[in-house]
Amino acid sequence: MTDQGPPDDATDDAAPGARGQPAGLGESVAESDVPDFRAARRHVLLELLRLAADLRSEGVDVPPSGPLTAARALATVGLAEKSRVEAALQASLLSSPAGIEAFEEAFPTFWHRLRTGLDAIVADRSGSSPGDEGEDPGSDVTGPEDPGTLPDAEAPTPEDGSGGGETEVLIPTERRHATGDRAGEPDTGDARRYSAVGGRERVQVPAGGLTDGETAAVDRFVDALATLPGRRRRGAPAGDRVDARRALRASLGTGGAPIDLPRTEPTPSELRCCLLVDVSGSVLDTVDRAVLLDVAERLTDRARQARVFLFDTDLVDATTEFERADGDPAATLRDAAIEWGGGTKIGAAFDAVRREHPQAVDRRTVVVVVSDGLDVGDEDVLADSVTWLSDRAGALVWLNPLAVSPAFEPKTRGMETALPYLDALFGFAQPADLAEAARQIERRGLGGPVGYEQDPRRRAEVGGEAE
Amino acid sequence: MSGDESPFDAVTEADLRERFERADYVADDRTVTTVQLALTLGRPLLVEGPPGSGKTELGKVLATAFDTELIRLQCYEGLTAENALYEWNYTKQLLAVQADEGTVADGDGDGADASRQSVFDQDYLLERPLLRALRADGERPPVLLVDEIDRADEAFEAFLLELLSDFQVSIPEFGTITAEHPPVVVLTSNRTRALSDALKRRCLYLHVEPPSLQTEYEIVRRKVPELDAAVAAEVCAVVARLREEAFLKRPGVAETLDWARAVAALRHEDAESLSTDEIERTIGCLLKEAEDVDRLDATLLEDLQAAAAAADDRLEAEPT
Numbered sequence A: 001m002t003d004q005g006p007p008d009d010a011t012d013d014a015a016p017g018a019r020g021q022p023a024g025l026g027e028s029v030a031e032s033d034v035p036d037f038r039a040a041r042r043h044v045l046l047e048l049l050r051l052a053a054d055l056r057s058e059g060v061d062v063p064p065s066g067p068l069t070a071a072r073a074l075a076t077v078g079l080a081e082k083s084r085v086e087a088a089l090q091a092s093l094l095s096s097p098a099g100i101e102a103f104e105e106a107f108p109t110f111w112h113r114l115r116t117g118l119d120a121i122v123a124d125r126s127g128s129s130p131g132d133e134g135e136d137p138g139s140d141v142t143g144p145e146d147p148g149t150l151p152d153a154e155a156p157t158p159e160d161g162s163g164g165g166e167t168e169v170l171i172p173t174e175r176r177h178a179t180g181d182r183a184g185e186p187d188t189g190d191a192r193r194y195s196a197v198g199g200r201e202r203v204q205v206p207a208g209g210l211t212d213g214e215t216a217a218v219d220r221f222v223d224a225l226a227t228l229p230g231r232r233r234r235g236a237p238a239g240d241r242v243d244a245r246r247a248l249r250a251s252l253g254t255g256g257a258p259i260d261l262p263r264t265e266p267t268p269s270e271l272r273c274c275l276l277v278d279v280s281g282s283v284l285d286t287v288d289r290a291v292l293l294d295v296a297e298r299l300t301d302r303a304r305q306a307r308v309f310l311f312d313t314d315l316v317d318a319t320t321e322f323e324r325a326d327g328d329p330a331a332t333l334r335d336a337a338i339e340w341g342g343g344t345k346i347g348a349a350f351d352a353v354r355r356e357h358p359q360a361v362d363r364r365t366v367v368v369v370v371s372d373g374l375d376v377g378d379e380d381v382l383a384d385s386v387t388w389l390s391d392r393a394g395a396l397v398w399l400n401p402l403a404v405s406p407a408f409e410p411k412t413r414g415m416e417t418a419l420p421y422l423d424a425l426f427g428f429a430q431p432a433d434l435a436e437a438a439r440q441i442e443r444r445g446l447g448g449p450v451g452y453e454q455d456p457r458r459r460a461e462v463g464g465e466a467e
Numbered sequence B: 001m002s003g004d005e006s007p008f009d010a011v012t013e014a015d016l017r018e019r020f021e022r023a024d025y026v027a028d029d030r031t032v033t034t035v036q037l038a039l040t041l042g043r044p045l046l047v048e049g050p051p052g053s054g055k056t057e058l059g060k061v062l063a064t065a066f067d068t069e070l071i072r073l074q075c076y077e078g079l080t081a082e083n084a085l086y087e088w089n090y091t092k093q094l095l096a097v098q099a100d101e102g103t104v105a106d107g108d109g110d111g112a113d114a115s116r117q118s119v120f121d122q123d124y125l126l127e128r129p130l131l132r133a134l135r136a137d138g139e140r141p142p143v144l145l146v147d148e149i150d151r152a153d154e155a156f157e158a159f160l161l162e163l164l165s166d167f168q169v170s171i172p173e174f175g176t177i178t179a180e181h182p183p184v185v186v187l188t189s190n191r192t193r194a195l196s197d198a199l200k201r202r203c204l205y206l207h208v209e210p211p212s213l214q215t216e217y218e219i220v221r222r223k224v225p226e227l228d229a230a231v232a233a234e235v236c237a238v239v240a241r242l243r244e245e246a247f248l249k250r251p252g253v254a255e256t257l258d259w260a261r262a263v264a265a266l267r268h269e270d271a272e273s274l275s276t277d278e279i280e281r282t283i284g285c286l287l288k289e290a291e292d293v294d295r296l297d298a299t300l301l302e303d304l305q306a307a308a309a310a311a312d313d314r315l316e317a318e319p320t
Helices: A014-028 A037-057 A066-077 A082-093 A097-123 A129-142 A212-226 A244-252 A281-286 A289-302 A319-323 A329-335 A346-356 A379-392 A413-421 A431-444 A456-464 B013-022 B029-041 B055-065 B090-099 B129-135 B154-166 B197-201 B213-223 B229-244 B253-266 B276-281 B290-294 B298-309 B311-317
Strands: A168-170 A191-193 A229-235 A263-268 A272-278 A305-311 A315-317 A365-370 A395-400 A424-427 B045-048 B070-074 B086-088 B125-127 B143-147 B168-171 B175-178 B184-189 B204-207
Touching: A037 A066, A037 A082, A037 A097, A066 A082, A066 B029, A082 A097, A082 B029, A082 B204, A212 A289, A212 A431, A272 A289, A272 A346, A281 A289, A289 A305, A289 A319, A289 A329, A289 A365, A289 A431, A305 A319, A305 A346, A315 A346, A319 A329, A346 A379, A346 A413, A379 A395, A379 A413, A395 A413, A395 A431, A424 A431, B013 B029, B013 B055, B029 B045, B029 B055, B029 B184, B029 B204, B045 B055, B055 B070, B055 B143, B055 B184, B070 B129, B125 B129, B129 B143, B129 B168, B129 B175, B154 B168, B154 B197, B213 B229, B213 B253, B213 B311, B229 B253, B229 B298, B229 B311, B276 B298, B298 B311
Parallel strands: A272 A305, A272 A365, A365 A395, A395 A424, B045 B184, B045 B204, B070 B143, B143 B184
Antiparallel strands: A168 A191, A229 A263, A305 A315, B086 B125, B168 B175
């Protein structure tokens, strides 16, 4: 062990600081007589701790020794060049690409505060300036040890409203194309206001129609779900299970010794599907409405048997409308006087399926839910009904329009409640997303590691987009 | 050991840049600063990034640039301490014991002569990469490249901790071996699994991203000098355009170089611009997944050619 760095027990913060200050201030303070090194050192260290605390409150995993390493790194590179300071801090404070974005957001503030603070110290050498610099960040010194105590460290959670009442929901609309046409809403901000019992509107959508590629994507999704192994088994030379009965019978021919072991595999069945589409205002604003309807129609066409339910606060059986749609589901829905765009009560909707249409779901049915999971209904009802769905259905697949964003986490109350019961959770904003889901199911099966987090596009964005 | 401090203490940024330059390694400012920090602070450097972004190359270039030994440890699942650190030379031990019976333990009494020494001795030790890196006695400390650490299992990762923080290892029968000149340690990871916090805490972190068009152009010019300059610009522009697509495996710098060599090999002295046909025939150098290749349709090919045509303007527009 040679002494390449300062000793490890430099908790007194004198060591890194004492090395850091002369190097850093040398550039800007050359002409001034005696800059207040102690105040400057204190300022740099405080700003460093504050940066670390800020990063932690953004959810970045800053190692406990990160600020110490960062101080040493600053002592080496000096404080003169912005790009070098940035590189040094990034190397010492971060430990995964996930934090790069937060870092690049926080760094300019840090740099500005650092430079203005140092300039103030240089300009007025009496030492009074660092006093007021020191007061405010001083409270943050505890930050690295306990980021939870920082004010406003918690990200606002969108679902803290009580069930049933007026609730404000923040919806990040990350992908431009995911935004559908929105009828008659003047505000264009990212935060929109939804209520649990919002006003409804008639179905007004220009007939879109899918391109060939998009149709193929939906078909592929249906096929992928349909190739789920059923309960029936059929003989197969390379099956995964031994057919005990036939083996026993065959063994009679060899004097009771089982020589040949016939094997079986599960029979893939066609898709029987129950489609539950959330048509609340929040979903309709996130996905393209025409695409949503077209995909639902194509799915109904392609599957052997499909029930379609639309729900916002109420559940509507739209199976016949979709069967008769013939390319323009919006028109038939309009004719049937079905409205959409209200609030979201997912639990109540599922419960209505259980009470009114129990025959729609059986063990051969794949239930496909399209919803953003922003539930404002009763949590217990949702938990109960989703349990029933997952118990009763062959598989439960959730398509979440918000999950196409690389920043998506299933943290909303509805999503959190439902997640343990899902076989898979995929992002869905356009048919191409279904193709991606199909690809994963084909490769790994519904029991395998499939879901939005396995999407290579998401992984590429989370891992690589640091520009 | 305190007297002769590490030769890397005085490495300046300019010096490092020049050494990289001589080794034909095009590095951006962030990489240079981070590497300089790793050298002066004596910290291991953890390099992460997509495959083919030049992580391993960084380790190799460091060894070349400082004219020192490169000790490389390729990690894989099931890699054990025996493979990586040391092993007793059992054959030799056995022969020694047979030649002079009863000396497995330290000799007692009159056994002071050499033949009666323990078989757990330096002579019977087979050095594996890690131990070699610690005991290297060259003029400069060696560069230890622990490649693709994410492929090794977590037990091995934990085993590395002592080595990385103190540059020493403990051999039960033998004692603790401490490095006289701590090696320069470069770890690379493809992020196939998350590394433990304990490991990350001990390292400086460098995330390598796909280079900018300008940087990549410079890399291609240096590594594939036989390719015409205008065509090289087009090659880089096409790859940059391809990276915008949501492929399962996006082409890295290594793929760009492969492709540049392929294009250079197929051409005969003419400096025409890339044709769609040419792109399609050689796409195997860039896209390595059947599904990605399937997605290459006529529209995308047109886009790629358009990107190639606009290559010169983009290169001039971007600040160097």
